[in-house]
Amino acid sequence: MSVHLSESTSETRDGGPAAVPGQPGAPVLEAVPVRHPGRWVAGALVGVVTLSVVVSLAKNENLDWPTVWHYLLSDLVLSGLWTTIWLTAAAMAVGLVGGVVVAVMRLSPNPVLRVVSGAFVWVFRGTPVLVQLIFWGFLGAFYPTTTIGIPFTDVVFFEGSTSDLVPATVAALLALGLNEMAYASEIIRAGIQSVDAGQTEAAHSLGMTPGRTMRRIVLPQAMRVIIPPMGNETITMLKTTALVSVISGHDLMSNIQAAYAQNFKVIPLLVVASIWYLALTTLLSVPQSWLEARYGRGVAGARQGAFARLVASRQPKEPIA
Amino acid sequence: MTTTSTTYAVQPGPDAGADAAGSGLPMVRAEQVCKRFGQNEVLTGIDLEVGRGEVAVLLGPSGSGKSTFLRCINHLEKIDSGRLTVDGDPVGYVERGGRLHELREKEVAARRTEIGMVFQRFNLFPHMTALENIVEAPTQVRRESRRDAEEHARALLERVGLADKAKAYPSALSGGQQQRVAIARALAMRPKLMLFDEPTSALDPELVGDVLDAMRDLAADGMTMVVVTHEIGFAREVADLVAFMDGGVIVESGAPDQVLVDPRHERTRAFLSKVL
Ligand SMILES: Nc1ncnc2c1ncn2[C@@H]1O[C@H](COP(=O)(O)OP(=O)(O)O)[C@@H](O)[C@H]1O
Ligand SMILES: [Mg+2]
Numbered sequence: 173m174s175v176h177l178s179e180s181t182s183e184t185r186d187g188g189p190a191a192v193p194g195q196p197g198a199p200v201l202e203a204v205p206v207r208h209p210g211r212w213v214a215g216a217l218v219g220v221v222t223l224s225v226v227v228s229l230a231k232n233e234n235l236d237w238p239t240v241w242h243y244l245l246s247d248l249v250l251s252g253l254w255t256t257i258w259l260t261a262a263a264m265a266v267g268l269v270g271g272v273v274v275a276v277m278r279l280s281p282n283p284v285l286r287v288v289s290g291a292f293v294w295v296f297r298g299t300p301v302l303v304q305l306i307f308w309g310f311l312g313a314f315y316p317t318t319t320i321g322i323p324f325t326d327v328v329f330f331e332g333s334t335s336d337l338v339p340a341t342v343a344a345l346l347a348l349g350l351n352e353m354a355y356a357s358e359i360i361r362a363g364i365q366s367v368d369a370g371q372t373e374a375a376h377s378l379g380m381t382p383g384r385t386m387r388r389i390v391l392p393q394a395m396r397v398i399i400p401p402m403g404n405e406t407i408t409m410l411k412t413t414a415l416v417s418v419i420s421g422h423d424l425m426s427n428i429q430a431a432y433a434q435n436f437k438v439i440p441l442l443v444v445a446s447i448w449y450l451a452l453t454t455l456l457s458v459p460q461s462w463l464e465a466r467y468g469r470g471v472a473g474a475r476q477g478a479f480a481r482l483v484a485s486r487q488p489k490e491p492i493a
Numbered sequence: 494m495t496t497t498s499t500t501y502a503v504q505p506g507p508d509a510g511a512d513a514a515g516s517g518l519p520m521v522r523a524e525q526v527c528k529r530f531g532q533n534e535v536l537t538g539i540d541l542e543v544g545r546g547e548v549a550v551l552l553g554p555s556g557s558g559k560s561t562f563l564r565c566i567n568h569l570e571k572i573d574s575g576r577l578t579v580d581g582d583p584v585g586y587v588e589r590g591g592r593l594h595e596l597r598e599k600e601v602a603a604r605r606t607e608i609g610m611v612f613q614r615f616n617l618f619p620h621m622t623a624l625e626n627i628v629e630a631p632t633q634v635r636r637e638s639r640r641d642a643e644e645h646a647r648a649l650l651e652r653v654g655l656a657d658k659a660k661a662y663p664s665a666l667s668g669g670q671q672q673r674v675a676i677a678r679a680l681a682m683r684p685k686l687m688l689f690d691e692p693t694s695a696l697d698p699e700l701v702g703d704v705l706d707a708m709r710d711l712a713a714d715g716m717t718m719v720v721v722t723h724e725i726g727f728a729r730e731v732a733d734l735v736a737f738m739d740g741g742v743i744v745e746s747g748a749p750d751q752v753l754v755d756p757r758h759e760r761t762r763a764f765l766s767k768v769l
Binding site: 368370371373374375376377378379380381382384388389392393467469470471 | 567569598599602603604605606608609610612614616617618619620621622629630633634662663664675678679682
């Protein structure tokens with residue numbers, strides 16, 4: 173490789189203004205780029221393999237595209253899709269709000285709060301979500317009646333049958349929401365701890381209470397660290413809702429299973445499910461990147477900041493009025 | 494100055510209940526203030542008095558407890574014994590019926606609104622612009638209207654020479670500019686006392702001047718200030734009182750000309766010969 177300077181640099185050597193690349197008068201660089209034959213070979217190889225897989229899938233008689241199109245927008249699939257969407261949204265909402273509470277409890281100076289929240293995370297993260305789902309689904313067998321009152325007294329506000337109070341959908345929401353709470357709380361705790369202690373100190377010195385400091389200063393900064401893993405959690409949750417079929421929920425996967433149990437068109441129906449799950453996860457990346465931009469403010473500007481700093485340092489010092 | 498750690502526990506002083514607004518009362522008064530972290534005795538009996546409108550400069554080697562003492566003044570750290578008052582009020586307590594009652598979270602926060610603090614590492618809120626940093630506390634804590642708070646904030650930015658940086662995020666500002674925004678942010682709460690913890694130590698040498706100018710301006714305006722700094726020139730020019738700290742006590746204190754030019758203690762002399 174060779175580099176040719178098309179213009180003499182004698183002016184620079186004489187102590188004149190240094191030439192700045194990209195500006196008029198700067199010497200033009202003519203460089204021969206490095207060639208990467210390996211990249212072309214690898215690209216061609218992967219391209220051919222991928223194409224052949226796609227073609228063979230498209231041509232496969234067993235895939236039965238007419239059945240796929242038939243079910244893709246059927247009422248059964250669409251109603252299951254709706255259940256999957258709201259169950260995911262509701263479980264994530266429970267997980268996020270509860271997760272903040274559990275995370276703050278874990279970081280609290282109060283030892284009771286720390287121990288209780290630690291135990292909560294230990295149990296709900298340490299047991300399979302399938303077990304938790306079945307547990308909540310069969311809560312009626314465990315606690316036949318539910319009573320709301322003041323503990324250790326005879327004061328009762330409400331008493332009723334557990335299975336009426338906790339139908340399958342509520343059980344699903346409880347199981348998925350509480351499980352998510354445990355995971356989310358750890359993500360949020362890591363996010364909170366990633367914020368410099370000087371931020372809390374500065375907020376306190378301005379007279380902000382610990383609660384306000386958390387809401388206005390620490391959490392908004394923690395969000396930058398929290399959002400990417402919470403995006404993953406949401407995608408995982410979308411697919412985990414498929415488990416509610418064990419307590420006769422009616423999500424997308426349950427309805428698909430019900431359909432192929434009758435007509436044995438397993439592969440086309442699984443393709444229908446995959447198309448919808450892919451569509452949903454693709455859609456989810458839109459709010460995620462919006463949120464990342466929203467909470468990345470002040471950080472993403474660092475590049476432009478370096479330039480602004482350069483300009484600022486060349487300005488004469490401003491007198492203070 | 495005695496270094497004997499007479500641990501007379503935190504208790505009301507003789508002038509309990511005296512009128513706090515009295516002009517003769519010092520802004521900051523520390524008597525035998527002690528503070529330890531676990532077994533580590535960091536402050537072992539600090540005595541200091543800073544009058545209204547005075548500028549006190551604290552000098553001393555790293556680890557001598559300067560930051561800890563400053564943090565005690567606005568209750569970011571709690572003292573273990575001794576007596577510490579700001580404008581007559583015991584820090585972290587209220588005196589009622591001759592006894593000290595610990596302040597609640599909200600009351601501690603309310604007291605802190607009257608004391609501004611500027612940190613070595615600026616600690617601007619990175620997710621807010623310069624202007625948002627300044628209006629945050631007045632609007633959130635003081636419930637000032639957004640318009641009033643912004644008007645005040647712009648005036649303060651103007652005062653520290655950064656009128657054109659209102660919309661800039663901290664990451665787009667130089668260290669010196671960030672520190673001046675931090676000063677404006679503290680001033681936005683209209684404090685009666687300003688604490689500075691090595692405000693220029695994290696700055697490139699050519700940016701120190703702007704920050705010191707802002708502080709000089711503030712001192713000329715009559716603000717009471719306690720400044721931890723190694724800028725001896727600033728201390729000689731601006732300070733009313735210079736105190737040299739070492740090993741958790743104030744070894745000597747007095748007028749800048751005396752302490753900086755003709756120190757009585759060998760330790761002060763040794764320290765000054767290193768920083769000058
Ligand atoms: N939060 C803390 N926990 C434990 N030790 C601390 C803490 N803050 C300060 N110290 C200790 O107190 C001593 C004095 O620290 P500091 O007040 O920061 O000194 P200076 O500001 O004079 O350099 C140091 O030995 C430091 O390790
Ligand atoms: Mg320090």
